Amino acid sequence: MGIETSCDETAVAIVTGDKRILSHQILSQKEHEIYGGVVPEVAARAHLHHIDHMVEAALGEAGVSLPDLSGVAVTAGPGLIGGVMVGVMTAKAMAAVHDLPLVGVNHLEGHALTVRLVEDVAFPYLLLLVSGGHCQLLVVEGVGAYRRLGTTIDDAVGEAFDKTAKLLGLGYPGGPAVERAAAGCADVKAARKKFPLPLPLVGREGCDFSFSGLKTAVRRMVELRVQETPGAKDVPGLPEDDIAAMCASFQLTVADILCDRAGNAIAEYLKGDPAAPALVVAGGVAANKVLRAALEGLAEKNGLRFVAPPVKLCTDNGAMIAWAGVERLRLGLTDAPDFPVHARWPLDPDAPVASRKSERI
Amino acid sequence: MVKCLAVNTANALMSLAVMEDDEILHAWQSEETRNQGNLLLQHVGEGLKAAGLGYGDLDLLAVVTGPGSFTGIRIGLAAMRGLAMAAGLPLAGVSSFDFYAAPQEGYLNIIALESWREELYFQAVDAKGVVIIPPVNETMQDFAERLDLAGEADQPLFITGDAAEKCFPMWPWGELAKTGPVTAEAAGRIAMKRMAEQGVESFAERPGPFYLRPPDVTVSSKK
Numbered sequence: 264m265g266i267e268t269s270c271d272e273t274a275v276a277i278v279t280g281d282k283r284i285l286s287h288q289i290l291s292q293k294e295h296e297i298y299g300g301v302v303p304e305v306a307a308r309a310h311l312h313h314i315d316h317m318v319e320a321a322l323g324e325a326g327v328s329l330p331d332l333s334g335v336a337v338t339a340g341p342g343l344i345g346g347v348m349v350g351v352m353t354a355k356a357m358a359a360v361h362d363l364p365l366v367g368v369n370h371l372e373g374h375a376l377t378v379r380l381v382e383d384v385a386f387p388y389l390l391l392l393v394s395g396g397h398c399q400l401l402v403v404e405g406v407g408a409y410r411r412l413g414t415t416i417d418d419a420v421g422e423a424f425d426k427t428a429k430l431l432g433l434g435y436p437g438g439p440a441v442e443r444a445a446a447g448c449a450d451v452k453a454a455r456k457k458f459p460l461p462l463p464l465v466g467r468e469g470c471d472f473s474f475s476g477l478k479t480a481v482r483r484m485v486e487l488r489v490q491e492t493p494g495a496k497d498v499p500g501l502p503e504d505d506i507a508a509m510c511a512s513f514q515l516t517v518a519d520i521l522c523d524r525a526g527n528a529i530a531e532y533l534k535g536d537p538a539a540p541a542l543v544v545a546g547g548v549a550a551n552k553v554l555r556a557a558l559e560g561l562a563e564k565n566g567l568r569f570v571a572p573p574v575k576l577c578t579d580n581g582a583m584i585a586w587a588g589v590e591r592l593r594l595g596l597t598d599a600p601d602f603p604v605h606a607r608w609p610l611d612p613d614a615p616v617a618s619r620k621s622e623r624i
Numbered sequence: 625m626v627k628c629l630a631v632n633t634a635n636a637l638m639s640l641a642v643m644e645d646d647e648i649l650h651a652w653q654s655e656e657t658r659n660q661g662n663l664l665l666q667h668v669g670e671g672l673k674a675a676g677l678g679y680g681d682l683d684l685l686a687v688v689t690g691p692g693s694f695t696g697i698r699i700g701l702a703a704m705r706g707l708a709m710a711a712g713l714p715l716a717g718v719s720s721f722d723f724y725a726a727p728q729e730g731y732l733n734i735i736a737l738e739s740w741r742e743e744l745y746f747q748a749v750d751a752k753g754v755v756i757i758p759p760v761n762e763t764m765q766d767f768a769e770r771l772d773l774a775g776e777a778d779q780p781l782f783i784t785g786d787a788a789e790k791c792f793p794m795w796p797w798g799e800l801a802k803t804g805p806v807t808a809e810a811a812g813r814i815a816m817k818r819m820a821e822q823g824v825e826s827f828a829e830r831p832g833p834f835y836l837r838p839p840d841v842t843v844s845s846k847k
Contacts, residue, residue, distance in 0.1 A: 359668070600669070
């Protein structure tokens with residue numbers, strides 16, 4: 264069983280060692296929509312309200328009872344600590360009663376290993392992890408063995424999506440909203456010409472990302488468009504075509520940034536001469552089809568296999584935590600009943616700090 | 625004979641008690657509030673072992689639901705709801721007010737609970753146990769005004785709760801009592817009394833938290 268409560272999804276799933284997902288319960292908290300972002304205390308309260316019922320639902324869906332489990336895996340960080348704590352206490356309690364092995368999973372490791380739940384992908388593979396809190400390029404050398412090639416020096420890519428959606432009045436969460444709106448753009452080339460956006464760090468060495476400048480540029484672009492549009496006093500006054508075009512331009516800009524940085528990472532990764540080179544994407548932003556297509560093209564060009572887990576396993580879910588638990592249990596990597604939680608928990612603690620602002624892990 | 629495991633993590637004194645009716649088989653407490661979550665279930669396991677019991681031997685679980693530290697409340701409730709679910713046991717939620725609200729003959733009982741901010745948690749109960757002012761979260765000045773308006777201030781007062789001493793200057797004619805924090809043992813006693821009076825069916829639904837204060841809204845963009 265895997266339990267995930269580190270952000271705004273209360274999720275519990277049960278998977279087997281032979282890659283079957285027996286149950287997959289996810290509750291996306293709606294309480295945050297009015298705030299346009301996740302409120303930690305609101306999230307923690309909602310997790311507590313639902314978690315035991317979600318566990319019962321997952322057991323029911325799988326048709327198993329607690330003593331049948333081989334172990335309980337739970338996200339122990341990084342994330343919003345109040346929510347993490349709720350999941351961890353629930354997991355520890357269940358494990359205590361039935362004497363089950365416990366695994367405290369790094370949420371990022373969950374994302375990193377998910378692909379192996381659905382495909383046979385051998386280590387080492389190159390991972391692009393893109394979500395609301397993270398944007399990293401890592402070589403996954405094995406369970407618990409990660410080499411970070413690059414990370415964001417300011418904001419995560421998902422934040423840029425959320426901000427863009429908010430500026431354009433598209434609601435929260437921003438990723439799907441921007442993708443939906445962009446799909447309404449008939450001519451993406453023209454859209455990009457009409458609404459050009461900067462490409463931070465593109466063309467430079469290294470694999471780090473930067474999105475804060477892009478966020479600012481989107482804000483200026485929107486403000487300017489409102490000024491230029493006769494009769495439009497605010498964003499809702501803009502023609503729908505303009506909103507679609509701005510979303511399309513933003514989305515393609517992000518695709519270019521990701522492909523440029525991932526391109527550098529591929530070169531670095533191939534230096535290690537991997538036997539079966541593969542580019543894997545994971546994280547909530549990997550649900551975006553335009554970004555997926557761009558990255559698939561990049562992988563193909565460089566002779567890498569491209570693997571992206573299905574969308575339901577890219578966004579936060581319990582199955583990815585359960586699978587990380589399976590991988591760890593197989594190696595005998597269980598945790599003591601008093602294992603701690605971590606608000607910050609880098610996958611590669613030896614990676615140099617990507618600076619300008621402090622690193623966001 | 626009722627065997628009960630009770631836990632309190634809602635205030636500055638974390639505690640647990642393994643009890644059999646009135647008898648305490650094992651008790652533990654700590655003022656160390658950091659890491660309490662990590663340690664709680666370990667101490668529960670050790671406590672049961674020391675009492676010679678397993679989870680299957682218990683009849684009742686009890687937990688303090690608040691008001692108090694939000695994080696503390698959630699640690700206790702998540703753990704105890706998890707235990708209740710996994711062991712198939714009834715779980716009683718006991719609020720801090722339940723503990724202090726015992727009627728005091730001839731007195732109005734003001735309960736003042738610590739919140740670690742300017743606004744405290746208050747409730748007032750009369751000599752018969754009737755709630756005169758239901759739980760509120762406000763400054764002691766605001767509560768004093770509320771009490772005046774209700775025409776209740778001008779009578780013998782008991783001031784109880786872990787913030788009672790702090791509030792004493794507001795009502796210097798009052799008497800301080802029960803100023804210590806709620807303990808697991810007290811929660812266990814209240815829970816067992818409730819089970820005896822109302823039956824185990826009254827615990828059919830697992831209890832929720834008693835926050836009494838809405839969440840602080842600081843928006844995080846993390847996901």
